[in-house]
Amino acid sequence: MQNFGSNNDLDEKGHVMTDQPKIKVKFEPKPKPSTCPICTVEYYQQFFDIEQRDVYMRIRCSLLSWKPEFYQCVGKNPDLWGPLWISTTIIFILFAGGNLSRFLLEEDKRHFKYEYNYMYVAVLVVYAMAFIIPIILGVIMKYILKSELGVFEIVCMYGYSLSVYMFVLILCIIPYNEAQWFFLMCGLANSTIFLLVNLWDFMKKNKQTTLIAVPIISFNVALILCFKFYFFRLIYAVDD
Amino acid sequence: MEFEVQENQANNSIQGVINLQPQVNQVQAQQQEIPIKQTDLQVSSTLEESVAVTLLRDLRQIGVKLRCVLVPTMSTNNARELRNWDLWGPLVFCLMLALTLSMSGNNDDGPGIFATIFVLIWVGSFVVTLNAQLLGGKVSFFQSVCVLGYCVFPINLGALFTLFFSFFYLKMLLVIGCFMWSTYSAVGFLKLLIPEQKRILALYPVILFYLFLSWFALIV
Numbered sequence: 001m002q003n004f005g006s007n008n009d010l011d012e013k014g015h016v017m018t019d020q021p022k023i024k025v026k027f028e029p030k031p032k033p034s035t036c037p038i039c040t041v042e043y044y045q046q047f048f049d050i051e052q053r054d055v056y057m058r059i060r061c062s063l064l065s066w067k068p069e070f071y072q073c074v075g076k077n078p079d080l081w082g083p084l085w086i087s088t089t090i091i092f093i094l095f096a097g098g099n100l101s102r103f104l105l106e107e108d109k110r111h112f113k114y115e116y117n118y119m120y121v122a123v124l125v126v127y128a129m130a131f132i133i134p135i136i137l138g139v140i141m142k143y144i145l146k147s148e149l150g151v152f153e154i155v156c157m158y159g160y161s162l163s164v165y166m167f168v169l170i171l172c173i174i175p176y177n178e179a180q181w182f183f184l185m186c187g188l189a190n191s192t193i194f195l196l197v198n199l200w201d202f203m204k205k206n207k208q209t210t211l212i213a214v215p216i217i218s219f220n221v222a223l224i225l226c227f228k229f230y231f232f233r234l235i236y237a238v239d240d
Numbered sequence: 241m242e243f244e245v246q247e248n249q250a251n252n253s254i255q256g257v258i259n260l261q262p263q264v265n266q267v268q269a270q271q272q273e274i275p276i277k278q279t280d281l282q283v284s285s286t287l288e289e290s291v292a293v294t295l296l297r298d299l300r301q302i303g304v305k306l307r308c309v310l311v312p313t314m315s316t317n318n319a320r321e322l323r324n325w326d327l328w329g330p331l332v333f334c335l336m337l338a339l340t341l342s343m344s345g346n347n348d349d350g351p352g353i354f355a356t357i358f359v360l361i362w363v364g365s366f367v368v369t370l371n372a373q374l375l376g377g378k379v380s381f382f383q384s385v386c387v388l389g390y391c392v393f394p395i396n397l398g399a400l401f402t403l404f405f406s407f408f409y410l411k412m413l414l415v416i417g418c419f420m421w422s423t424y425s426a427v428g429f430l431k432l433l434i435p436e437q438k439r440i441l442a443l444y445p446v447i448l449f450y451l452f453l454s455w456f457a458l459i460v
Contacts, residue, residue: 041370048374051437081371081441088448096455114459116349116356 047080047152055082062160065194068201070157078152083159087130090165094122097173098231105175105234118231126162129223134158137215145211147202157198164190165227172232180232184224192220302329309390310425322429325382330389333396334361337453340399341460357456364449365389372442377434384430388446391426392453394418399457411458419454423447 037043054073059082061073095118106112137158138151168187172180195216196203203209286294306329308321334357342354369384398418402411426446434442 041374045374045376048371048376050441052440053437055441081375084371085445085448088445092448092452092455099459113348116352119356 044080047078049077050079050081054079058082058160059086059163062163062194063190065161065164065190066197068197070160070194070198074153074156078150078156080152080155080159082163083130083155086159086163086166087126090162090169091119091122091126093166093169094126094227094231095119097169098122101173101175101232101234104173121230125223125226129219130159130162131155133219137212141202141212145206145208147206149202157195161191161194164194169227172227175234177234180228180234184228188220188224192217195220298328301326302332305329305386306390306393309387309429310393310421322387323380323383325380325386327382327386327389330361330365330386330392333389333392334358337361337392337396337399337457340396340403341456344403344460353456353460357453360452360456361389361392364452368445368449371445372430372434375434375438375442377430377438377442379430379433387429388426388449391422391429391450394421394425395450395453395457398454399460402457415454415458418457419450422450422454426450 054077058070058073058079061067061070098118099114102115103109103112134155134157135151138149138154141147141149141154142151164187168183171183174180196213199212199216203212301324305321305324305326338354338357338361341357342350365385365388368388369379369381372379372384373381395415395418398415401414405411405414423446427443430446431439431443
């Protein structure tokens with residue numbers, strides 16, 4: 001008779017059959033390793049501890065970007081719901097709206113070729129802007145410049161700064177060059193001002209204005225140039 | 241052979257006892273029914289039936305679950321049926337949708353579209369379910385993936401019908417109808433499992449997921 005496990009409290013169950021061999025089996029979940037807390041799903045649960053009212057307030061904070069109220073909105077509770085689903089919405093708008101804009105301008109609508117590459121490029125560009133760049137910036141700010149802002153606060157802020165593009169990119173479906181540039185410039189201004197205004201205290205305190213402001217502005221400019229020249233490019237038929 | 245298990249909810253473990261009878265008669269041992277608590281499966285009888293019977297039973301289970309999911313009534317029968325999740329149904333509908341869209345005549349890149357739809361459905365279901373769980377919803381992971389996969393069926397129907405119509409506005413109406421049917425079914429299942437003040441946060445990704453798929457069904 002073999003015994004797997006050392007537990008003997010099964011006797012009260014009354015499963016004793018005297019003539020037959022018995023195996024007592026106990027399955028226990030393995031204790032979770034604590035070496036990599038950031039790799040577990042449970043770690044991220046703290047970033048989804050918000051309600052729909054909070055998300056609405058944060059998006060409103062980011063749209064009224066000239067008021068430095070984001071930290072009052074966020075408090076000690078940065079979230080990842082906003083960055084994730086705002087960027088995914090923007091990907092959908094780029095994929096659907098970019099092609100729709102080209103379709104509206106196309107003369108030969110029967111032979112319109114849908115560009116599926118828009119989706120792959122959009123995923124790359126938008127998730128890089130919403131996650132990779134703020135993580136790098138946050139790590140630099142926290143570990144090199146010794147800021148009290150954590151990495152996830154910066155990611156949260158960047159994610160909500162993109163919320164204006166949800167509305168701007170829908171308006172960019174209108175296939176007029178000047179209109180598209182106007183809307184994109186509004187979006188750029190709103191997004192950049194939001195980031196700079198909310199990081200202003202930190203920048204002034206550490207006198208690191210240029211080091212932080214220049215990358216923020218340049219990445220935002222690069223983003224709208226990408227939107228305009230890849231997703232919403234307008235190719236006019238040449239008349240002469 | 242008797243095998244009984246009991247869940248120990250305190251420390252999330254299973255305890256049980258296996259009684260092995262000496263196997264004096266192989267045939268006799270095989271024909272005994274093993275009463276296993278957690279599932280309805282009778283192991284010995286399914287080993288002997290023909291392949292056709294097994295397949296038909298699986299198809300019938302898929303059909304029953306499909307009816308539960310797509311005719312969204314709040315009966316307890318539905319809820320019980322859906323707790324027995326399976327991933328065959330979602331796989332069948334995912335493959336059907338990916339094949340339909342990749343083989344339609346308007347596009348150059350059939351294999352690319354097949355891969356995109358396949359990845360989109362599985363990764364999308366995974367992410368939407370993870371989102372609902374992280375928001376504190378009491379939703380079992382595979383059960384939610386199962387329901388989201390079954391709710392892809394109306395979009396499947398929409399994609400099949402759009403192959404036969406070329407009038408764009410009719411296609412658009414059809415796809416919008418299928419999208420609303422899918423979303424209504426999925427939302428109906430999930431909304432009861434999420435706390436009230438986080439409901440929109442959990443349901444918006446579901447809407448986005450079916451919007452993506454419906455958009456593909458429309459443009460391809």
